[in-house]
Ligand SMILES: O=P(O)(O)OC[C@H]1O[C@H](OP(=O)(O)OP(=O)(O)O)[C@H](O)[C@@H]1O
């Protein structure tokens with residue numbers, strides 16, 4: 001564990017107040033892994049006929065998307081889709097489309113950019129939705145992957161880190177819209193999910 005790793009204590013009022021979270025990944029570790037992913041994806045997509053379209057999944061992927069795109073060595077275009085399925089720390093089991101992409105993705109190389117795959121419901125939904133528009137290729141990159149709990153129909157092509165089944169915040173990930181701007185990633189104690 002690097003010396004820059006700290007704990008985080010939840011300070012806002014509510015059911016989680018006072019809880020101590022562990023730092024899972026420091027800013028340095030995050031940025032190093034983003035660069036590795038960017039190099040690998042740039043290499044895999046370097047022969048694309050047109051610039052690949054990166055589709056960021058709002059809100060959580062905002063910082064990962066920005067860091068990844070800027071670290072890539074090939075030209076890319078960006079678009080965003082917004083879905084929602086979480087209440088506090090639990091999936092409702094239903095993915096709701098809040099804002100669709102505006103790009104035409106037919107015959108284009110598309111990369112869905114996610115901050116986290118947990119149950120996998122969001123990515124299952126997004127893959128189906130994108131494939132219905134016949135892209136030339138469709139890939140998924142997720143920065144975090146709760147492999148042991150996900151019910152993905154198809155594994156993400158690119159994974160930042162496989163993590164245990166603990167609720168995490170920071171680097172875009174929120175708890176009731178808070179903590180997204182933290183530069184490190186923090187995890188609740190195991191089995192600490194609450195409705
Ligand atoms: O694999 P799943 O269980 O579907 O979870 C993953 C999704 O959950 C989060 O989104 P959320 O609905 O919390 O919205 P947000 O990105 O705006 O925080 C995250 O950004 C993923 O899109």
Ligand SMILES: Nc1nc2[nH]cnc2c(=O)[nH]1
Pocket residue numbers: 086116117118119166167168169173174175
């Ligand atoms: N903030 C946050 N959002 C999620 N969405 C799905 N899993 C998670 C998680 O562990 N943390």
